[in-house]
Amino acid sequence: MLFEDTQTAFVLKSDADLDRAYFLFRLIANAPLVRIGTTVTNFALKSHLPIEGLVRATVFDHFCSGTTAEESLGVVEKLKSQGVASILDYSVEGDKNEIDLDTCLAKTLETFDFSKDNLALPFGVFKPTGMGRFGLYEKISAGKALTSEEQQEWERVEKRYEQLCDRAVALGIRLLIDAEESWIQPAIDTLLEKLMAKYNTDSIVVYNTLQMYRHDRLDYLMVLHNKAQKQGFKIGIKLVRGAYMEKENLRAQQHHYPTPICNSKLQTDQNFDAALDYIFKNIETIALFFGSHNETSAYKIMQLIETKNLDKNHPNIWFGQLYGMSDHISFNLAKAGYQVAKYLPFGPVRDVMPYLIRRAEENTSVVGQTTRELDLISKERKRRKISGN
Numbered sequence: 001m002l003f004e005d006t007q008t009a010f011v012l013k014s015d016a017d018l019d020r021a022y023f024l025f026r027l028i029a030n031a032p033l034v035r036i037g038t039t040v041t042n043f044a045l046k047s048h049l050p051i052e053g054l055v056r057a058t059v060f061d062h063f064c065s066g067t068t069a070e071e072s073l074g075v076v077e078k079l080k081s082q083g084v085a086s087i088l089d090y091s092v093e094g095d096k097n098e099i100d101l102d103t104c105l106a107k108t109l110e111t112f113d114f115s116k117d118n119l120a121l122p123f124g125v126f127k128p129t130g131m132g133r134f135g136l137y138e139k140i141s142a143g144k145a146l147t148s149e150e151q152q153e154w155e156r157v158e159k160r161y162e163q164l165c166d167r168a169v170a171l172g173i174r175l176l177i178d179a180e181e182s183w184i185q186p187a188i189d190t191l192l193e194k195l196m197a198k199y200n201t202d203s204i205v206v207y208n209t210l211q212m213y214r215h216d217r218l219d220y221l222m223v224l225h226n227k228a229q230k231q232g233f234k235i236g237i238k239l240v241r242g243a244y245m246e247k248e249n250l251r252a253q254q255h256h257y258p259t260p261i262c263n264s265k266l267q268t269d270q271n272f273d274a275a276l277d278y279i280f281k282n283i284e285t286i287a288l289f290f291g292s293h294n295e296t297s298a299y300k301i302m303q304l305i306e307t308k309n310l311d312k313n314h315p316n317i318w319f320g321q322l323y324g325m326s327d328h329i330s331f332n333l334a335k336a337g338y339q340v341a342k343y344l345p346f347g348p349v350r351d352v353m354p355y356l357i358r359r360a361e362e363n364t365s366v367v368g369q370t371t372r373e374l375d376l377i378s379k380e381r382k383r384r385k386i387s388g389n
């Protein structure tokens, strides 16, 4: 099986890197420890205790490519040497005022500029809450009327998205827009539909993200595609399962509405597969960016490519994984000739903490994934010991 080749998977990792990764995933596998670690780290950072060095040497360097985009270019080059592309992801999260939003826009545009003359950076990425206030997206999504001030605020948000699209077009790159909580998504969907109609006519620039743990997103995909067909534009879809399940279920319970989340992992997987089938039936008008660490889904895509007789490097088919996770999928796919990109989160240590905590919690809750990382690292350590390299 393709993903079992650990020599390829860890080709860029020294023995010391592997030891650190093993130690890290062992810690992450321990849920109570992650909870305590998260609380202590948050407290220490808030109290300005000097723990940045410790965070940096452990979780940060494993999951992030640097504190700045420039610093991340070393990782970009290394990945490029193995045929893996990169996506610079300015991962500063949290509530933002207008100045913060403009700073985030400027920083994101700067990351796009690194794509100039660098084929190893074929995508730009941003989070909706990096470009607009959460409460504003929420109000629009709930169908509430905006005050005239809020209307102007929304126009500024739209302008930021347009600037990002214009820069992407100028640089010849594609643009992935992440998905966050479902209760801000309707406003984002409407805005992205407008942008797809404008920018996705000849080539595909704008990608919305569909979280398939939501049982309503397959219908949305079909509705969007029909609309696009009628209006003469194409669509870009980043397909993921979704990262906010607990939060979604909790809110639905607290506000007494049915949860938007599928009622089992199996249902999410079936939903994900159905979306893949639909996309591959329409691959000339829907571009896919597969954002997942699920081996079965990756094999399914390889199968679809083969049965439909498509090129492995078809411009509308990209695989993506996060830096520091599932290298066995990324590197083996790239070696076999598929198009793969790693998300490279970067930013000041304290500012990327929410991202790092999500990764730790995700790896704790997705028990199978952590065990798999540990097994793969063990296998590679053994292989190196026996073969001597």
Ligand SMILES: Cc1cc2nc3c(=O)[nH]c(=O)nc-3n(C[C@H](O)[C@H](O)[C@H](O)COP(=O)(O)OP(=O)(O)OC[C@H]3O[C@@H](n4cnc5c(N)ncnc54)[C@H](O)[C@@H]3O)c2cc1C
Binding pocket: 177, 178, 179, 180, 209, 211, 213, 240, 241, 242, 243, 244, 245, 261, 262, 263, 264, 265, 266, 268, 290, 291, 292, 293, 294, 320, 321, 322, 343, 362, 366, 369
């Ligand atoms: C490149 C990339 C980009 C990403 N971008 C985004 C993004 O923009 N927005 C976002 O939300 N996430 C994003 N993610 C994270 C992604 O949504 C998943 O949380 C993560 O990848 C785990 O899912 P999986 O397909 O890799 O693995 P799997 O282990 O197969 O699936 C785990 C996922 O299944 C779902 N699930 C688990 N248990 C249940 C249950 N009981 N009922 C229903 N569903 C269940 C959850 O979504 C869970 O995260 C991204 C991931 C990658 C790799």
